[in-house]
Amino acid sequence: MGMDQKELRQWEARCTQEEPPRCQAACPLHLDARGLCTALAEGRVDAAWATACRTLPLPGVMARICDAPCRAACLRSGLGGAVEMGALERFLARAATRTPPVRPLPARGKAVLVLGDGLAGLACAWDLARKGYAVTLAARDPGRALLARHGDELPEAALAEALAALERMGVALRTGADPSPALAAREDDPHALPEGVDAVFADPETLSPQALGLGEPDALTLGTTRLGLFAAPLPAGGAAGAPPSPALLAALGRRAANSIERFTQGASLTAGREREGPFDSRLSTDLDGVAPAPPAPLPAQGADAAWARAEAARCLRCECMQCVRRCAYLEHYKGYPKTYARQIYNNASIVMGMRQANTMLNSCMICGLCETVCPEDFDMGGLCLTARRDMVERGKMPPSAHEFALDDMAQACGPDCALARHAPGQDASAFAFFPGCQLPASDPGAVERAYALARAALPGPTGLLLRCCGAPAHWAGREALLAQTGEALRADWLALGRPELVVACPTCVLTLRRVLPEARIGTLWAALAGPGAPAPGAASGEALAVHDPCASRHDPAQRQAVRELLHRLGRTTVEPALTGEYTECCGFGGLLDAANPALGAQVAARRARAAQEDFVTSCAMCRDMLARAGKRALHLLDLLAPGEEPDPAARPAPGHSARRENRVRLREGLLRGLWAEEPGPRPAHEALALTIAPEAARAMQDRRILTTDLQKVILHARETGRALVDAATGRHLASLRPGPVTYWVEYEPDGAGGFLVHKAWSHRMQIMGGPA
């Protein structure tokens, strides 16, 4: 299994999105102020009140006298002033049309005596009654002190209603006399509780610990040395003579109720209580771009619905989501890293059911943006990559996810495309130009021109190394394949005499540093921008937006070299909102485009919208992804070593077949042109001349069907005679399964020795027992 429970917890702990907002953490009763404000800002008064009632004991009393300690923690404080929670609570207590009835849990068969005139005692009785305890509230005159302290806010009727609600919840009220004698020591056993009572809470306003004579109760549990008796000192107030905080008093009662529940259930009194009182939330909230807003002005006649709505709307609804806001992928799956970690864990540990997270974890671009913006460095890419490796190891990776991309890599590393040569006329290489595999696929001419540029600029003989660095294997989680690719690469590099690699692809730079750590690796851009490079040209041309490839995120020198070259070319540049170490992926990274082409296109389209100007970038794949999204985009080499193309920013991205063909043609052209060698013969099927109908060409691009696949099918049909013929149209239909995919072509001879292709489709299921 990829991830165990402990690792899952570690991943989860790094994502703070589920942490409560600071206000809720600071509230001794943990009122969900954010949820309350969300409902209230939408005008849903009763829903907001229901939120308060879920948390507050005696809500009709508590909401009217709350001292709102949350305000000290409110992030709005520095942006106009904390949200006026106390006033909002009072408004709700007055304006709500419906108070949800309290439904106590089934009876526990345990009796609790609460000696409680004050708020702590009332709150304790409330909480215990909710939990299903048989509570007797013994007091002289419960709540009287509250009326004395908060008379202007707390009408007598509200207190009466709260006491009536307690009775409806089954609390027996025994009022009118001093309840303390009930706690007098029993003659038979001085430590025992009164007959028939399982636990007691003594409200500090009724019976202080001093009066009990049992020493200081335990601060965490409020337990005393008389087992089952819980008591508390009055909470330390603010200024001398100031009334004690109602929120803290109620929280004391809640703490006592929690202890009594544990005590009577035989559960640990101490475990897992760290967050019972006020605590510091770890929730990170980005305040960038939040405009200050002063409190809503209170109308002369007092708080009304319009005021409450406006004031609640000032709540920032604190959440983290910093990575999700910046990443189209994280946004797409409608969660955040903590939920994704759980989904990925479940996906891996699944014994029962579908692996529903397969596509999700294969869609991450592994671009590092989330980790860079996350205050806790949550790295979704690392998580997804671990999961992919695990799936590969256990044979659970869906074959269709990465197969096409890995085939592409195999071609780039294969005999038709790979090449390792010293420069023409040289028998050693101090340097070797390494263009990667996507630049040859995207623009083979640019590779030839860049190689010429490199040979002229570098201070030593410069060979050429054409092959794939292995990044697709890395992204696909195929460690063994990556190692194998690395070994082949090392063999070529050793054969060239360990030259310094001069690389024109940012992803190759990253991968080469991983698989060939002993090599010196630099970028073509740094080489061209280094000492001895030409002086800056005069400013010319429209301004260009720089798109930093995600692979250069943590390579400031590389990004700087690109800007330096643009400066010397005389181009003015602008930066999109997310740039440099915060740059966005083009949608190709992590093989997103292979595993989830629709989302890949969405990501590319989003990046394309990040700038008005034409983009310029140093990554051939980024350029092509942006071009596919309809954005005008240049590769840096279009400026450094321009070709014949009159408007290179408009050059369409080649399709899948053309990309592979470009690699083959590049190698052949270089062999002929630079080394005067005749490349080996091409396979027979490539000689078939195909004309592909536009609709079929589009389908082939979507379905990842290559022209060579169709050539193989048709040649096979010609050689074996195995085909179908449509009686009406005379069209032929043939199929072939050269690998794990069966290809079908509907075609007709074009009368000139070639074929016109009308349709092409494929499937992975295999027809057994039939010779299809």
Added chain:
Amino acid sequence: MSPGPGPGPGPGPDLGPAPRAAPCAVPSWRDPAVRAAAGPTLRPGGFALTERAVALAGLRPGWPVLDVGAGSGASVARLRSRHGARAVGLEPDPGQLGAPAAPGLPLARAVAEALPVRSGSQRLVLCECVLSLVPDPATALGEFARVLAPGGTLALADLCLPPGAPRSKAAPGGAAPSCVAGAMTVAGVTALVRAAGLDPVAVEDHGALARELAARLALCGAAPGCAARRGYFLLLARKPGEPR
């Protein structure tokens, strides 16, 4: 003529679904194409999984066996004819009972929450692809435990949710019960089994069977329905005590 239903489609008797009433809204079990896809038992794995269950339980001839949610009795017929078990089927849907899989099958009408069976009388209780349709699974499991003899075995097979998934809400507006809505996680089922006083002794993943059923439904053009996004498990639990 053998009373055991053979493989293959064809007219034959109404081999209705094991579950109660009109089961899954999608796919419609009344659709002939769907019946062709799902086979006579209309549940993932068909008889193969029943065989696996009785093998694990060590079924011997003469054992009293109860099949809860027996439908028209396809499994009851097989348990009697193939294994010599004194198998009896219970089924709440009178429509199912009206057209038994074989004549003279001991089938009776009853819901899983109230079994008209003597306590401690059964060596094996079989409940396949049914519990997720029962309105009160905890009570049903209590009944299974009650009717089992000490040392007796409960064999439970059903759709399940992936770990950690919340149980889906009941179908709104009193719609027909659906095995999709009622599915629980295996952990949830196991907890209920334990709460009923039975000791789980084996849990097996048969998700592949659910997927293959879904694939067959997809090939027939029906919505893959209940099986597509669910796992399938087989759980055996033993009633404590020594068999008599």
Added chain:
Amino acid sequence: MSTLKVLDGDYSGWRCAACGQSLVMAPAVLEYMGSRFEVELPRCPACGLTLVPEDLALGKMLEVEKLLEDK
């Protein structure tokens, strides 16, 4: 298990180029990731050449491939 009917269309317009016969519906086994399904497909009665039409390949078959890949 029974043979599944997966196609509705008429494929008799297709003729086997080698045998000259019209295709007829016949059982065939589809296999993917260890699961097998017996279905009816148009086939040459003489040599067995079998047709998988485009809408079947991109419809039901693709759906089943994805289902089985995620198990």
